Amino acid sequence: MSAGSGGFRQPGRPRSDRIHEAILDATLELLREAGFSGLAIESVATRAGVGKATIYRRWTSKLPLVIEAMQRIPEIPTPDTGSIADDLTEVLRSSIDVLRSTPLAHVLPSLVGERNRDPELSEALDGFVAERRKPLLRMLERAVERGELPPDADLELGVDLILGPFVVRLFFTAGPVDPDLVQPIVEAVIRGLGGAVEQRR
Amino acid sequence: MSAGSGGFRQPGRPRSDRIHEAILDATLELLREAGFSGLAIESVATRAGVGKATIYRRWTSKLPLVIEAMQRIPEIPTPDTGSIADDLTEVLRSSIDVLRSTPLAHVLPSLVGERNRDPELSEALDGFVAERRKPLLRMLERAVERGELPPDADLELGVDLILGPFVVRLFFTAGPVDPDLVQPIVEAVIRGLGGAVEQRR
Amino acid sequence: MSAGSGGFRQPGRPRSDRIHEAILDATLELLREAGFSGLAIESVATRAGVGKATIYRRWTSKLPLVIEAMQRIPEIPTPDTGSIADDLTEVLRSSIDVLRSTPLAHVLPSLVGERNRDPELSEALDGFVAERRKPLLRMLERAVERGELPPDADLELGVDLILGPFVVRLFFTAGPVDPDLVQPIVEAVIRGLGGAVEQRR
Amino acid sequence: MSAGSGGFRQPGRPRSDRIHEAILDATLELLREAGFSGLAIESVATRAGVGKATIYRRWTSKLPLVIEAMQRIPEIPTPDTGSIADDLTEVLRSSIDVLRSTPLAHVLPSLVGERNRDPELSEALDGFVAERRKPLLRMLERAVERGELPPDADLELGVDLILGPFVVRLFFTAGPVDPDLVQPIVEAVIRGLGGAVEQRR
DNA sequence: CAGTAATCGAGACGGTACGTCCCGTCTTTAT
């Protein structure tokens, strides 16, 4: 019953799911505190109350452990309100929520800082980033279909324009990301891509 | 006479400028190769052909060494062509040159990745970033004075919009930064801030 | 059952006896080559094919390591032939053997040279020396009981007289200790303590 | 005027005798405190208020410096009372005085401990020791001439017997050397060499 | 329900870099 796809049950004591979770939890905690480079497997083991070998039995190195831990961070839901301004506002607001409620704001710069030295990490990050860009791109495409943006708008650049101010603040100014930024960014991006900004209030 | 402001010369053998340079050179080289966290003082010493003590005599830790090394990266000259479009094009082009000809593109993400764990580094980076934002801001202010941008434009956001796409590509896409990006960005930023983009060619 | 006095077994991998031995062997070898002050823990680690931490896990510093290494040098067996002359001859001959077959002749002066700066070493040496003096003293006591030496003989001085020429040669003349010295010393010591020396051959 | 044997005056500033003395004084002090191996030229320089180069300009290494410093320790005067017992008593008493009033008791074991690793030091010590043995040997020869000792007495062994108990105490027991030891040693040595000990008191 | 075998916590293992200290040499200005 517990065996997945018609496979045989392995002999011996099965790996504990509770331990798996405990390790991933400890990893996220310590990633936030010490960053990727400062993350010591030894500390993860201690924090999780686990032997080092138990970690190395499941993950070959620090990187896949961190990647699996990061996958526990929720994706941002893609809204579809029928208005590009509202869609953007909504998606940026929930992004800010995620940045505030998860270690992402601390973990991401740390991983980015190591990417040049680790092709595997680089690839993993590419995937992570691509997955978060895709919904934004689709959102802009729908805006073009609705006629809110001109058909020749450079949508990849649009995604860059949306993310840019956040990334700049996240990476360069380090301060907390402010929800007040959302409205001005939304308007600037839409205008920048050739769309019209309706007057609100 | 040789002492500047009424100071006396220190007794003993003076510290060698050539060694100082050699250490900073080795630091930049190794920063590019191994990043901030992977940078070993021991390797810097070996690469520079210097004893470890010689390094610790000048810098208390890895961080101030790296900060001083980074200050050798040239600042971007601020153009003043009379047109915001030309100014921006010029300044972005020379930024790309700097990113290509110095280890900055490798060093910066690495430092940013550590900033959350090191207030001193954070402060140093703030200074570094502020100094590169200032000329861009002044450029936008001149555009407002000339009437190229509306007087109520959010210029800080403007700087974010300019830097954003570069930073996104530098940190998230890791690939080389392409000069072809300049023109679209310039136009989107000007439009985004409420300015008019003249038709070229 | 294997635990002696009701003790429990320690968790974790037990320390290896083979490694313990290898470290002590390397220590004795290097003590002979470089002396106490020239003995580098780093060299012991290299010679024993062991990490430095493995040494520091067992011994807090160079000194206790050296002391334990020295305890591997065999004690001299105490003969009991019924004749003080024969006893002395025998014990001095085996002492010479030990001096020749172990690093003792090199290690001892080196340790003695450091004793004034290290109370712990001083104590350890006192123990070492006392243990080697005791059998000699008992030998002399038996000679008094048998009437070979006068009852008021100063036996502690006797031990000094026996050891003296060896020590003088070992420490001051540095050359190898000659077994030909034994006979004259034995006769001089017995006469010096007031005993009679029978004519041999 | 200051130039010695018809030589020309050296150009430049002459070496200061006061500095020379200060260095040797500091050397003896520190030898006593730290032993030969623990003696740091750096400390000698600091203690003497002198630059390190000033020391290296006069002595090629630690050893010749120590040797010259040791030569400031006075030799023991050789008595000639006409009685071997009195001669020995006298010479041992003044030896004890020297051991008490100079750093010799601390310096000697330290040097002896290094001799196996330094042929030059070994040679220097041989000379030092030979010079102190010679008067004792001559003293014993006069005793043979006077008939106090048998003509076939092994006088080198005699010297060993005299020095032995002192050396044993100095090197092995570390305690202060007691003048009360003198009388018993003298009697044992004379008897040991085949001489007669007259009853005193 | 004993036997089998992989997992578990613990921690020893060989190794590498840390930041400090002192070595013996070199380089500066002042005497």
Added chain:
DNA sequence: ATAAAGACGGGACGTACCGTCTCGATTACTG
């Protein structure tokens, strides 16, 4: 030329983790 001061390249110090290994104990399924 010698002096004090102290920078220099080098090497060992004792510490902290790395990733691997070896222990006894635990845990599930098998026969």
